[in-house]
Amino acid sequence: MSHHLFLLSPSDTPLYSLTHQSTKPVPTVTSPLASNLPTWSTSAFAGTLTALSGASSATQHTTSGAVRVGGGQDRHVIQMIANASLDVIEDEMHKQNLMYLKSVDKFNEWTVSAFVTPGNMKFVLLHEGKNDEGIRAFFMDVWELYVKTLVNPFHTAHTTIRSSVFDTRVRASARKYL
Amino acid sequence: MAYAQPHPRLSVVSNSSLSSVDHLSPTTSSTRFSLPSAPSLHGAASIVKAGPNRPNIYERNLNKTRGAEVSGAAFAFLFSEIVQYTQKRVSGINDLERQLNTLGYRIGTRVIELMVWRAEGSSKTPKREIKLISVLMMVHTQVWKAVFGKPADAIERSVENPDEYMIIDNDPPIERHISVPRDMSQLSCSSFTAGIVEAVLDGLSFPARVTAHNTPNPQFPNRTTILIKLEKSVLDREELLK
Incomplete structure (x- = not known):
C-alpha cells in the first residue's frame, strides 16, 4: 500500500514530496468501471485512461509480489489527484477550524487527507484505506519538523525543503505510522 | 584559506547547498x-x-522556552543596528517603514507557526482560528505575549471604515530606547511590529495592509497605533460565512 505526501506553500508550490511504500496489507478495492474497459493498451494514453477510469489492475497481473505500476499508481495521475483536491481543501479550511482535515476528497482507490498549518502550509496525503489515527500522528510529526525547518534563520520561508535530516525524519515517521 | x-x-x-547541487537538474517531470x-x-x-x-x-525541543528570553538591552542594541542599517539603504521615511515592515514580516511567518505549535502541538485535535474577531483577539493577546511578553493595551474598530481595526500599545518595548529626530517625526519604528502582524494575518488567510502610526497622548508619549486595513475579500468571506 503506497502513500504520497506533498507539502505545499500558501501559493500552492510544492516544497517537498515523498512516496512511501507501506508494508501493511492492501485493502482490496473493486472499481466497477475497470471491468468494462476496452483494451486500449496500445494507445499512448492507456495508463492515464485506465487510471482515470478506476482500473488499478492495468499492469498488476504481471508478477504476483512486485510493486504495482501503471493504473492508479502513475506519477502524473497522483499529482493530478493531489492538485484537484486543493479546491476542496481551500473550501473546507474556511469552514472547519480543525487543522487535520480527514478524507477531504476521494478519487477511485485514493483518499486524500490534508493538514493545514496556521501559516497556511498545506500537507496533502494520498492514501488507500482508512487510518485516521495514524495519519493524524504522522501529520503532527511532519508539522513539528516543518516548524523546526521554518525557524532556522538559514531557511527562507516557502522555499523547497532540501534538508536531508528533514527527509530522514519524515521517512522514519512514515514507517512508524503509515 | x-x-x-x-x-x-x-x-x-x-x-x-552541497548535497542539493546534483538534484537541481530539470530531468524529472515538469508538472x-x-x-x-x-x-x-x-x-x-x-x-x-x-x-x-x-x-x-x-x-x-521546540518547547524549551525557559531561560531562552533575550535581554532587553541586547534587543535594543540589535534593533538600533537594524534601523541604522536600513536607514542607510533607503530613500525617505516611507521606504524605511516599508523595509522595517518587510523585516518584521519574516519574523511574523515564524511567530505564528511556532506560537500555535506550542499551544496546539500536543492537542489531539489541533485548531486554527478562522473567525476574524478571534484572529484579531489572538494577535492582540497571544502574539503580543509571545513577542513582547505582555498583551497589547487595546483593540478598536474604526468608526468610519468597517474594514479597519486598530491595535494600540501605550509603550511599545521596541521603541523604548528610540527617540526619532524632529525632521522625521512621521517615522514609526513600530512598522517592524506591523510587519509581524501582517504576516500573522496573512498566514491565517486574512490578508491585510498593516501600518504603524504615532498617536501620542500626554500620559503615554510613545503610544503607537497599529492600523490593520483588511482586504475586501476578507470582509466578503466573513459576510458569506455568517
Missing part, C-alpha cells in the same frame, strides 16, 4: 508537483561529522 573549510556553525547551510528528489543520506552523515557536539535543529 579561511573559506576552504566551512565553520561548523554554518554546517546546515553548506551541507544542504506542478514535481520536486527534485530528496537528498541522499550522505548529507546527513557529513552534518554529523561537521559538528559532533552540536545537535542539529531537528533534535532540539
Whole structure:
C-alpha cells in the first residue's frame, strides 16, 4: 500500500514530496468501471485512461509480489489527484477550524487527507484505506519538523525543503505510522 | 584559506547547498508537483561529522522556552543596528517603514507557526482560528505575549471604515530606547511590529495592509497605533460565512 505526501506553500508550490511504500496489507478495492474497459493498451494514453477510469489492475497481473505500476499508481495521475483536491481543501479550511482535515476528497482507490498549518502550509496525503489515527500522528510529526525547518534563520520561508535530516525524519515517521 | 573549510556553525547551510547541487537538474517531470528528489543520506552523515557536539535543529525541543528570553538591552542594541542599517539603504521615511515592515514580516511567518505549535502541538485535535474577531483577539493577546511578553493595551474598530481595526500599545518595548529626530517625526519604528502582524494575518488567510502610526497622548508619549486595513475579500468571506 503506497502513500504520497506533498507539502505545499500558501501559493500552492510544492516544497517537498515523498512516496512511501507501506508494508501493511492492501485493502482490496473493486472499481466497477475497470471491468468494462476496452483494451486500449496500445494507445499512448492507456495508463492515464485506465487510471482515470478506476482500473488499478492495468499492469498488476504481471508478477504476483512486485510493486504495482501503471493504473492508479502513475506519477502524473497522483499529482493530478493531489492538485484537484486543493479546491476542496481551500473550501473546507474556511469552514472547519480543525487543522487535520480527514478524507477531504476521494478519487477511485485514493483518499486524500490534508493538514493545514496556521501559516497556511498545506500537507496533502494520498492514501488507500482508512487510518485516521495514524495519519493524524504522522501529520503532527511532519508539522513539528516543518516548524523546526521554518525557524532556522538559514531557511527562507516557502522555499523547497532540501534538508536531508528533514527527509530522514519524515521517512522514519512514515514507517512508524503509515 | 579561511573559506576552504566551512565553520561548523554554518554546517546546515553548506551541507544542504552541497548535497542539493546534483538534484537541481530539470530531468524529472515538469508538472506542478514535481520536486527534485530528496537528498541522499550522505548529507546527513557529513552534518554529523561537521559538528559532533552540536545537535542539529531537528533534535532540539521546540518547547524549551525557559531561560531562552533575550535581554532587553541586547534587543535594543540589535534593533538600533537594524534601523541604522536600513536607514542607510533607503530613500525617505516611507521606504524605511516599508523595509522595517518587510523585516518584521519574516519574523511574523515564524511567530505564528511556532506560537500555535506550542499551544496546539500536543492537542489531539489541533485548531486554527478562522473567525476574524478571534484572529484579531489572538494577535492582540497571544502574539503580543509571545513577542513582547505582555498583551497589547487595546483593540478598536474604526468608526468610519468597517474594514479597519486598530491595535494600540501605550509603550511599545521596541521603541523604548528610540527617540526619532524632529525632521522625521512621521517615522514609526513600530512598522517592524506591523510587519509581524501582517504576516500573522496573512498566514491565517486574512490578508491585510498593516501600518504603524504615532498617536501620542500626554500620559503615554510613545503610544503607537497599529492600523490593520483588511482586504475586501476578507470582509466578503466573513459576510458569506455568517
